[in-house]
Amino acid sequence: MEYLDFEMPIKELQDQLEKCQIIGEESDVDVTATCKKIEKKLATARKDIYKNLTPWQRVQLSRHPNRPYTLDYIKAICGNTFMELHGDRSVKDDKAMIGGLGKIGDQSFMFIGQQKGYNTKTRQYRNFGMANPEGYRKALRLMKMAEKFGIPVVTLLDTPGAYPGLEAEERGQGEAIARNIFEMTRLKTPIITIVIGEGASGGALGIGVGDRVYMMENTWYTVISPESCSSILWRSWEFKEQAAEALKLTGTDMKKLKLIDGIIKEPVGGAHSDREGAFKAVQNQIIDAFNELKDLSDADLVAKRMDKYADMGVYKE
Numbered sequence: 001m002e003y004l005d006f007e008m009p010i011k012e013l014q015d016q017l018e019k020c021q022i023i024g025e026e027s028d029v030d031v032t033a034t035c036k037k038i039e040k041k042l043a044t045a046r047k048d049i050y051k052n053l054t055p056w057q058r059v060q061l062s063r064h065p066n067r068p069y070t071l072d073y074i075k076a077i078c079g080n081t082f083m084e085l086h087g088d089r090s091v092k093d094d095k096a097m098i099g100g101l102g103k104i105g106d107q108s109f110m111f112i113g114q115q116k117g118y119n120t121k122t123r124q125y126r127n128f129g130m131a132n133p134e135g136y137r138k139a140l141r142l143m144k145m146a147e148k149f150g151i152p153v154v155t156l157l158d159t160p161g162a163y164p165g166l167e168a169e170e171r172g173q174g175e176a177i178a179r180n181i182f183e184m185t186r187l188k189t190p191i192i193t194i195v196i197g198e199g200a201s202g203g204a205l206g207i208g209v210g211d212r213v214y215m216m217e218n219t220w221y222t223v224i225s226p227e228s229c230s231s232i233l234w235r236s237w238e239f240k241e242q243a244a245e246a247l248k249l250t251g252t253d254m255k256k257l258k259l260i261d262g263i264i265k266e267p268v269g270g271a272h273s274d275r276e277g278a279f280k281a282v283q284n285q286i287i288d289a290f291n292e293l294k295d296l297s298d299a300d301l302v303a304k305r306m307d308k309y310a311d312m313g314v315y316k317e
Contacts, residue, residue, distance in 0.1 A: 004060050006049065013042040050268050053218070055244040055253075059226055061218035062197045066272035068279070069129075070098060070113035070156045073196060076279035077286070078102030082111070085145075088137035091171065096127040096163070097135030097207075099142040101151070104283060107290065110146035112139045112207055113156030113196075129198075130163040133176035136206045140180050143187055152190040152290055155207040158197030160225060162206065177206040184209035185309065186302050190293035192286055194264065195219045195251075196271075211305050212289040213259075215251035216278070217266040221259075222249035259312060 003011040017038045024031035053061070061067070074082050082102035086093040099112040114131060117123030131139075139155075146153050162173055184191060184207075193210030199221030215221055226244040227237045234243075248254070251263040264281050267274035293301065
């Protein structure tokens with residue numbers, strides 16, 4: 001297990017507990033009482049630390065190297081029913097954007113999301129979760145396929161942003177994202193969107209227009225990363241914590257601003273501390289959202305979605 005800087009008190013207690021258990025196993029000394037005391041302190045420390053996380057600490061948790069990614073969720077939720085689909089039928093298959101058909105129970109869904117890598121090799125293969133225009137065009141192709149066959153769409157957001165390279169701009173990065181946003185607003189099938197990690201800028205919004213939008217507890221969703229915001233406002237990355245606070249990027253802030261529909265509670269310690277618990281929470285939210293949307297007509301579905309986004313940002317004195 002890897003620990004973040006603010007989790008070090010937990011690591012120290014965990015190390016003490018392991019040493020205590022080893023002493024008990026290797027000698028005749030009864031360490032039961034001592035172990036229980038450390039376990040109690042550990043439980044208290046975990047509760048106190050994760051109950052009072054700052055926005056920047058939630059950003060750190062969203063990037064935790066052990067945190068599950070899109071394919072982890074899909075494979076856990078759909079099992080062997082998931083069939084990945086490839087290519088935008090124009091340029092190539094973007095490995096940073098994955099999608100395909102899968103089932104939850106007897107209901108089919110079209111799953112689409114950004115995929116990051118686990119080590120240096122796979123991070124390069126997945127382009128660090130930053131999709132090119134062909135990735136967004138692949139996503140749109142799959143959404144249109146889902147619409148044709150009446151299959152609901154589930155999008156899982158986890159990206160530091162769309163790929164900002166010269167070749168991406170040459171192939172129409174901005175147009176591809178704008179086209180997706182336009183087409184998603186009028187897609188005649190339910191769209192359920194969940195932020196499972198980083199939700200940065202247009203890279204996330206390119207597959208983020210949904211009838212129901214949820215954020216996992218330790219994720220963020222905003223127009224710019226705290227580091228980039230800090231570098232623009234203060235000409236330095238040192239003020240990233242203040243930037244994270246000012247951006248109002250947490251699920252609580254987004255819910256208060258009525259930009260999302262709900263927050264999915266994570267296991268104590270983050271999704272990586274209890275992956276099965278996180279997978280189950282996401283699955284349950286998808287099922288609940290689908291049950292709310294499945295009986296709406298196509299016309300009502302599109303009208304409500306458009307109204308939802310038209311009402312965002314409306315201000316009355």
